[in-house]
Amino acid sequence: SIVRRSSVPGVSSVSRRGFASGSAPERKVAVLGAAGGIGQPLSLLMKLNPLVSRLALYDIAGTPGVAADVSHINTRSEVAGFAGEEQLGQALEGADVVIIPAGVPRKPGMTRDDLFNINAGIVKSLCTAIAKYCPHALVNMISNPVNSTVPIAAEVFKKAGTYDEKRLFGVTTLDVVRAKTFYAGKARANVADVNVPVVGGHAGITILPLFSQATPTANLSDEEIEALTKRTQDGGTEVVEAKAGKGSATLSMAYAGAIFADACLKGLNGVPDVVECSFVQSNVTELPFFASKVRLGKNGVEEVLGLGQLTDYEKKGLEALKPELLSSIEKGIKFANAN
């Protein structure tokens, strides 16, 4: 559950007022795109997180209402809404973690890459502001196409002289969440006990769940593994089609985004052995960015973990995803340097 009363060792689990103890460190979280389909439930979930002391909700419009609403919830964090570019600096100042679900979502028939033209520019301008106002924050990039927006962010930060590869994350947690849910169903395992690493990137075949490493183990046939793999890769599209023009995953994405931000906060706070999959700068393959298990710590990425043993099916999937992932990465880098 993400609503832990206290995730910090040695901190009493419930304080007198029923909130997380005041001795958890002060942490400011900023959500950029907070009035959107993901942004609103994500803001709610971050308001429920006792590790957050200040919550800044930013969007081009609509955030005063979201902030007023969320601020009435009787949990630890103080909430403030910021609307319009002239308030972006204030929203970012002092942030420890910045979560970015800003930008347009898919409609039926669209790939994540179809969003590039609009979202690349949004991400670039938001990251320019992050470099200026909170260069040390951990950045959780949700805006699609993640395979390109993370490289764009890296280039923007490099140009500003603030790039730290340990602090930039593409959020792929929803792929893990889906893989866990679908696997639990097929393996008849308790979903709360299930773990599945998902590596590669965050679009179509670049999403590579490693069901051979799933726990608890189950004896699934090759056909079942293949079906699970496809369903995980197409999970986003399943939602886009069901929503029939009204956008893509928002509620499950907010959940996944909240899980990942919570892991970042725990890492910052020195909680040991916090491991999540994320799309980060990487030496795991020859690609400059790659999603794999990452150990989180006080400076962000503490260690990028390797792939472990792969089956032949997974090895084939890995080789198949590399050209697409590389071209999405290069597209992002090119955009950032041309504009």
Ligand code: NAI
């Ligand atoms: P939405 O359209 O409901 O909300 C987007 C919000 O971003 C809007 O409130 C809009 O005003 C805001 N926005 C636009 N330009 C902005 C700017 N310059 N600064 C700040 N805010 C700005 O879209 P939704 O459904 O919330 O999706 C957001 C993004 O998340 C999309 O790019 C979508 O593809 C992506 N996504 C990523 C997933 C992942 O697994 N990483 C999963 C699902 C969606």
